[in-house]
Every structure is written in C-alpha cells, then in structure tokens.
Amino acid sequence: MNEKYKTIDSWRTLRQMKQKDQTKLQLPERRKSREERLQQLRTNGSQIHKYKRPAKPSTLQKHSVSQIEKAKQKSLKSANNTWPIKWLFWIALLVIVPAGAGITAISALFKLPSQADCEASYWPTASASKRLYCAQILATSPTVDSLLQAINLVDVLSNDHPMRPNIDGNIEQWSEKILSLGELAFQDGKLEEAIKIAQKVPQKVSAYPLVKEQIQNWQKTWTKAETTYKKAQEHLRQEEWNQASMEASRLLSVPNVHWETKKYQELINDIKRTRKEGSKLNQAREIGEQGGLDNLTNAVKKAQAIGKNSYLYQTAQKLILNLGEQIADMALVELNEGNWQEALKIVNKVPENDVLEEKVKDIELLARAHSPANLGTIAGLEDAIAQAQKLKTERPLYSKAQQLISIWQQEIADVKIIEEGKKLAQPGGISDLKAAIAKLQTVPPYNPRGQDATTLIGAWSRQLQQQEDRPYLEKAEKLASFGDISSIQAAIDEASQIGRGRTLYEEAQQKIQRWTQTVQRYQDRPILDNAERLASLGNLEQAILTAQQIQQGRVLYSQASSKIRQWQSQKEAKENLENARQAAALGTADGYAQAIILAQKVPTYSSRQFEASQLINQWGQKILSIAMDEVNRNVPLAIEIASKIPVSSVAYNSAQSQIRVWQTWLNTTTPEYQSPTPKSQSTTPEAVEYQTIPIPQEQSQQLREEN
Incomplete structure (x- = not known):
C-alpha cells in the first residue's frame, strides 16, 4: 500500500509539471566556459526522452473477432437442426462466454492505460505493460526519486518475462540519467549529494561499474580543489598574498564548475579583503613597536578592527595578546615601584582577553592592596596582607602576592622596632641615643623600612656626635683665645680630635684653618718684613x-709672591735702563733708537717708569736733531732717521711734521739728469747714493728753531 500511495503522489507531481521538450541527458563532450557548462548541465538535467506509446495489439483483436464469428456460424447451423431451441441457447452461451472472457483478457493485456489509471492502479495485480507505461511516465520527471520509482515499478517483473529486454533497456537509460543528475549535483558543488545519487544506480545495470570510478573521480577532484583552497587560505593566514593568488589561479583548472567559478571568486574576494586587513595589521605592529602606553593602546584599537570572520583574526588576536601583555607588564613595573594608582590606570587599558583576564584582576587586587599598605601603620599593612592572601596558588600573580605579603610582614616587624627605638631616644641623652641607634641597627638597610631606620640612625648619630664633640671644640676655642702661638697650636691639636665624618668636623676644620693661618702669620711676617x-x-x-x-x-704666600714679582720687575727695569744708556752713549741715531726700545720694556707699574719716559723723550729729541742736521745733505736719509722716533716720545709729532715737509720737497724737485748706465753694468746696493737737495740757509735755521 505504501508503494501505491508513493507512486500516486509521483503521478500527481508529474501531472502538475508541464514539459514540452524532453531529450536524453548527456554529459558535455568538450570543455566550455563556466557559465555555459553550468547552464547546460542544468538544462540537460531536466530533459528526458518522450515516451511513445506502444502500438495496440490489433492482431490479438482480429484473432478474437474471428473466434466470435466462428461461434456465430455454429449457432446458425445449429438453429437449422432439429435440436430444441433451449439447447441451442445453452450451447451458444457456453461458447460465447469463454470466448468473450479471452478476448477481454487479451484486450486488457495490450491496451495502454491512461495517466489517471496509473494514479489509481493497484500494482500487485497490474499488468507488465501498465507498469512499463507508468514507469515511463514517471521517468519523464528529471528527479532521482522519480527515476528510482520508475525502475522499482518495472524491476519487480521476473527475468524470464517476455517484456524483460524492453524493461532492461529502459532501466539502463534511467540509470544513466541518475548518474547524470549526480554529475549535475557534483558540478553544482554538492559532492555528498552527488555520491548518494550515484550510489542509487541499480547494481545489475551495465553502467554500474562506472559508478565507483565516477565517485572516485569526483572525490579526487574535490580533494584536490579543497587542498588548493586550503593552501590559499593558509597563505592568507600567513599574510603571503602572492602565494595565495597563485593557489587561487589553480582553481581555474579544476574540472568543476563550482570550484572554478563560485569558490574561485570567493577566494579572490577573500584575498582582496584580507590584504587590506593585513595593511591595518602592519600599521598596528609599527605603532606597537614604538613603545609607550599611548602607542600600545592605539595599536590594540587597530588590531581589534580585524573581525572574527577574517583569516587574520587569529594573528590579530595574537598581536592584541602581545600588546596587552606589554601593557600589563608596564602596570606591574609601576606596581613594583609603589605607584599603585598609576598601575591601576594602566591596567584598565589592557584589552579584554581570556588569557590576560586573571592577570589583570590580580594586578588590580594587588594595586588596591598597596593603598592601605602605604599608610605605614601596622593596621594598614595587615589589611594589605589580607587582600593579597586572596590570590590562590593557581593565580598568575600568586608568587608576586606572596612576595608582597613577605615584604609587608617584614615591614610590620620593622615598624615595631622603629617605634621601640623612638621611645628609647626620646629622653635625648647620650646613653639613650646609643641604645636607640643600637635598636634600629637590627633593621637591615635592604628591609622595607631599612631606609627609615637609616634616616633615624643618621639623625640620632648627629645628635649624639654633637653631644660628644662639642666639649672638644669649646676647649679649643678657649685655648685659642689666649692669642699666643703655643696656645693657638694647642687649640688646633684639641680640635683635631674631631674626626672626619663627624657632625662637627666641618666646623672644627674651619676653626683649625683660621687658627693655622694665625700661626703662619706669626711665623712668616718677620721674613716678609725683612725682604x-x-x-x-x-x-x-x-x-x-x-x-x-x-x-x-x-697664608702669606700670595703676598710674598706679589712682592717677588714686583721686585723682579724693578730689577729688570734697572737692567734695561742701564743697557739703554749704554746704547745711547754711542751718540748715533741707531744707538738712540735701540736705547728707546730698551727703555720701553720698563713696565708701567715700575718705579723706574718715570725715569724711562724722560730718557725716551730725551733720546727722541737727539734723533730729531740728527735728522735736522742730515736734511741739508740727504733728505731721504733724514726722513729715515726721523721715522725712528717712537710715538711715546714728545718729539714724535714734530718729527712727523718734518717728514711730511721733506716728502713734499722730494715730490716737487726735478732730479738732475744722469747719464744712462750701461746694461752690462749691474747696480748694487752699495752703488746707490741718495740724491742731495740743497736747502736755503734761512729755512734750515728756521727748522732748527722750531725743534
């Protein structure tokens, strides 16, 4: 009954389908474009051969008619007999009924049923021809179920059935159509569906051995395409754009419309999109490499723009994790330095990440624990320890928490010692301060409160040293007040007992230096006075x-050195003046010029400076007189002599005036004619003589008076 209802449903479906051209599905013989192949496969999948109804069995009908005519002839002949009419009736009835039944059976056997008959047929009693016809009607639908129903409808007939060859031929055709529908599904990217369709091909058909081979080809093609696709995807994840493009181009050679069209285009789009995302990711890396909190947070924002569907999502997440770890480490650095508020500010910028979640929470907890710990009280430290103890062994910063707990516990012990030391030092006596210092010295410098203990020890030590050393300094001052050398020396010895590094050491050294200078003055003043x-x-x-x-x-060294320089200058000035007088004693212009040069070496601060100036003026006048005497004989030589008078001499201005006058004479006087010197004679400096210009007697006398 189920088979009947299933078949009836198929008939109803077929009746709703209006197909005009139905041809046998064929696989493409040559490779066409992707769009043409897919369209052709879809078109061919819906084409099925029209089924021609077999001719009516007219021979059987004729045979049945001839039997009926014979029966009629017999009945006519018997009517002429003498038999009674009733016997004739029964005889005719016996002949006609079996003959009619046979004719009806033969007619039913060869008569083709209508589509409505196929829907309402009771298949267990249906004839072979009806099954074949209805199966052909079912096979006109290009679906796997219709083709399988058609095969099942006729395949129930025995192998020795007269219509078996015709049935087997149809089954072969329908099996090929099923395999073609599998190919269409494969080309459409439905591998599993294609395999299931192919596996429905009856095993006894001749094309069945090709099913396994076809499935293997499909799987091989699919595996190769998938491998290429996955390689391209992996290249995208590795940001290898060129390699991904090369793998994508290999899909164009895959003999499958789905892979060489849809999947290829998907991959190309993925490459374009992923390449843009890779550029953003590189920007995030570059910003993060610059370091600093702001750069790290900006890099995180750029990396977070990579969505979950991206091939670079995992890479971006790794980068975000790395950047987040750097930010968390910065917060830890601030936490280790005691800047718990800054640590909280930084850790809040760590990106949300499951890996970093516990670490971030631990940093926040420990940072908040620093707040009461910084109060420095025992209660505050105990509160901080209680908060840090919330971190269990499995937490990321458990060891850090234990370290802080140990530090704070030690700090509590240090605080107790410091408080006891303060109580001991409170009276302020020497023994009290020593006891307090000894107490705090039990706190090592590297302990949490070691610096505080060291500071207090330093303050108390200075206070103690002042009390110990002040008597020495007071005694030294009392000794120095006597003023004699022995008392001052005793004061120096007393103050020297205050050692280096003591609180009053600098003060003692200042007093010692002052007293030492006093002693040196007493000792060196007689020497300087004698000098x-x-x-x-x-x-x-x-x-x-x-x-x-x-x-x-x-103390008197600088004064003595100044005197020595002064006396050395006076000594040199004396020697220079003596040498100058010796040079001037020659009575020549050159001698006077040399004497002036020596006299000018006398320093301005020397006591002999006035004497040197007078001599320079005197010798300058001597040079000018010599020039005046020489001008009557040789004007150029007179000019040369007058030029030796220095600026510091009072005769300098007069000499310069005379030089200008004499130069005017040289420029306005025409030289006497001289015979040309032969070229063969060379002129030597010794042969050159100055030209003499006569000067009127009254003018020469006037110049002498002016000078």
Whole structure:
C-alpha cells in the first residue's frame, strides 16, 4: 500500500509539471566556459526522452473477432437442426462466454492505460505493460526519486518475462540519467549529494561499474580543489598574498564548475579583503613597536578592527595578546615601584582577553592592596596582607602576592622596632641615643623600612656626635683665645680630635684653618718684613731670595709672591735702563733708537717708569736733531732717521711734521739728469747714493728753531 500511495503522489507531481521538450541527458563532450557548462548541465538535467506509446495489439483483436464469428456460424447451423431451441441457447452461451472472457483478457493485456489509471492502479495485480507505461511516465520527471520509482515499478517483473529486454533497456537509460543528475549535483558543488545519487544506480545495470570510478573521480577532484583552497587560505593566514593568488589561479583548472567559478571568486574576494586587513595589521605592529602606553593602546584599537570572520583574526588576536601583555607588564613595573594608582590606570587599558583576564584582576587586587599598605601603620599593612592572601596558588600573580605579603610582614616587624627605638631616644641623652641607634641597627638597610631606620640612625648619630664633640671644640676655642702661638697650636691639636665624618668636623676644620693661618702669620711676617727692608735698600736680589722662603700654601704666600714679582720687575727695569744708556752713549741715531726700545720694556707699574719716559723723550729729541742736521745733505736719509722716533716720545709729532715737509720737497724737485748706465753694468746696493737737495740757509735755521 505504501508503494501505491508513493507512486500516486509521483503521478500527481508529474501531472502538475508541464514539459514540452524532453531529450536524453548527456554529459558535455568538450570543455566550455563556466557559465555555459553550468547552464547546460542544468538544462540537460531536466530533459528526458518522450515516451511513445506502444502500438495496440490489433492482431490479438482480429484473432478474437474471428473466434466470435466462428461461434456465430455454429449457432446458425445449429438453429437449422432439429435440436430444441433451449439447447441451442445453452450451447451458444457456453461458447460465447469463454470466448468473450479471452478476448477481454487479451484486450486488457495490450491496451495502454491512461495517466489517471496509473494514479489509481493497484500494482500487485497490474499488468507488465501498465507498469512499463507508468514507469515511463514517471521517468519523464528529471528527479532521482522519480527515476528510482520508475525502475522499482518495472524491476519487480521476473527475468524470464517476455517484456524483460524492453524493461532492461529502459532501466539502463534511467540509470544513466541518475548518474547524470549526480554529475549535475557534483558540478553544482554538492559532492555528498552527488555520491548518494550515484550510489542509487541499480547494481545489475551495465553502467554500474562506472559508478565507483565516477565517485572516485569526483572525490579526487574535490580533494584536490579543497587542498588548493586550503593552501590559499593558509597563505592568507600567513599574510603571503602572492602565494595565495597563485593557489587561487589553480582553481581555474579544476574540472568543476563550482570550484572554478563560485569558490574561485570567493577566494579572490577573500584575498582582496584580507590584504587590506593585513595593511591595518602592519600599521598596528609599527605603532606597537614604538613603545609607550599611548602607542600600545592605539595599536590594540587597530588590531581589534580585524573581525572574527577574517583569516587574520587569529594573528590579530595574537598581536592584541602581545600588546596587552606589554601593557600589563608596564602596570606591574609601576606596581613594583609603589605607584599603585598609576598601575591601576594602566591596567584598565589592557584589552579584554581570556588569557590576560586573571592577570589583570590580580594586578588590580594587588594595586588596591598597596593603598592601605602605604599608610605605614601596622593596621594598614595587615589589611594589605589580607587582600593579597586572596590570590590562590593557581593565580598568575600568586608568587608576586606572596612576595608582597613577605615584604609587608617584614615591614610590620620593622615598624615595631622603629617605634621601640623612638621611645628609647626620646629622653635625648647620650646613653639613650646609643641604645636607640643600637635598636634600629637590627633593621637591615635592604628591609622595607631599612631606609627609615637609616634616616633615624643618621639623625640620632648627629645628635649624639654633637653631644660628644662639642666639649672638644669649646676647649679649643678657649685655648685659642689666649692669642699666643703655643696656645693657638694647642687649640688646633684639641680640635683635631674631631674626626672626619663627624657632625662637627666641618666646623672644627674651619676653626683649625683660621687658627693655622694665625700661626703662619706669626711665623712668616718677620721674613716678609725683612725682604721689604732689603728691597728698600736697593738689594733686590737678596730681597727676592728672602721672600721665597715663604712656601706655597701658607697664608702669606700670595703676598710674598706679589712682592717677588714686583721686585723682579724693578730689577729688570734697572737692567734695561742701564743697557739703554749704554746704547745711547754711542751718540748715533741707531744707538738712540735701540736705547728707546730698551727703555720701553720698563713696565708701567715700575718705579723706574718715570725715569724711562724722560730718557725716551730725551733720546727722541737727539734723533730729531740728527735728522735736522742730515736734511741739508740727504733728505731721504733724514726722513729715515726721523721715522725712528717712537710715538711715546714728545718729539714724535714734530718729527712727523718734518717728514711730511721733506716728502713734499722730494715730490716737487726735478732730479738732475744722469747719464744712462750701461746694461752690462749691474747696480748694487752699495752703488746707490741718495740724491742731495740743497736747502736755503734761512729755512734750515728756521727748522732748527722750531725743534
């Protein structure tokens, strides 16, 4: 009954389908474009051969008619007999009924049923011809179920049935159509559906051995395409754009419309999109590499723009994780330095990530625990320890929490010692301060409160040293007040007992230096006074030797050095003036010029400077007189002599005036004619003579008076 209802439903479906041209489905013989192939496959999948109704069995009908005519002839002949009419009736009835039944059976056997008959047929009693006809009607529908129903409808007939060859031929055709529908599904990208369709081909058909081979080809093609596609995807994940494009181009050679069209285009679009996302990811990397909180947070924002559907999503997430770890590490650095508020500010910028979630929470907890710990009280430290103890062994910062707990516990112990030390030092006596210092020295410098303990020890030590060393300094001052050398020296010795590094050491050294200078003055003043006395007597050499007895570093050394330089200058000035007088004693212009040069070496601060100036003026006048005498004989030579008078001489201005006048004479006087010198004779400096110009007697006398 189920088979009947299923078949009836198929008939109703077929009746609703209006197909005009139905041809046998064929696979493409040559490779066409992707669009043409897909369209052709879809078109061919819906084409099925029209089924021609077989001719009516007219021979059987004729045979049945002839039998009926024979029966009629027999009945006519019997009517002429003498038999009674009733016997004739029964005889005719016996002949006609079997003959009619046979004719009806034969007619029913060869008569083709209508489509409505196929829908209402009871198949267990249906004839073979009806089954074949209805199966052909079912096969006109291009669906796998219709073709399988058609095969099942006729395949129930025995192998020795007269219509078996015709049935087997139809089954072969329908099986090929099923395999073609599988190919269409394969080309449309439905591999599993194609395999299921192909596996429905009856095993006894001749084309069945091709089914397994076809399925293997499909799977091989599909596997190759999938491998290529996955390689391209992996290249995209690795940001290898060129390799991904090369793999995508290989899909164009895959003999499958789905892969070489739809999947190829999908991959090309993915490459374009992923390449843009890769550019954003590179920007995020570059910004993150610059370091700093702002750059790291900006890099995170850019990386977060990569969506979950992107091939670079995992890469972006790894980058975000790395950037987040850097931000978290920055927060840890601030936390380790005690900047818990800054640590909280930084850790809030760590991106949301399952890997970093626990670490971020731990940093926040420990940062908040620092708040009461920074109060420095025992209660605050105990509160901080209680918060840190919330981190269990499986937490990321458990070891850090244990480290802080240990530090804070040690800090509690240090606080207790410091409080005890403060109580001991409160009276302020020497023994009290020593006891307090000894107490705090039990706190190592590297302990949490080691710096506080060291600071207090330093303050108490200074206070203690002042109390210990002040008596030495007071005694030294009392000794120095006597003013004599022995008392001052005793004061120096007393103050020297205050060692380096002590609180009053600098003060003691200042007093020692002042007292030492006083002693040195007492010792060196007689030496310097003696040197000055010798210098006043003109014994500069001995004065210098005496002053040099005062050594460098002593209080009067700078004064003695100044005196020595002064006396050395006076000595040199004296020597220069003596040498100048010797040069001037020659009475020549060159001698006077040399004398002036030596006299000019006398320093301006020297006591011999006035004497040197007078001599320079005197010798300048001498040079000018010599020039005036020479001008009557040789004007150029007179100009040369007058030019030797220095600016510092009072005769300088007069000499310059005369030089200008004499130069005017040289420019306005015509030189006497001289015979040309032969070229063969060379002119030597010794042969050159100045040209003499006669000067009127009254003009020469006037010049002398002016000078």
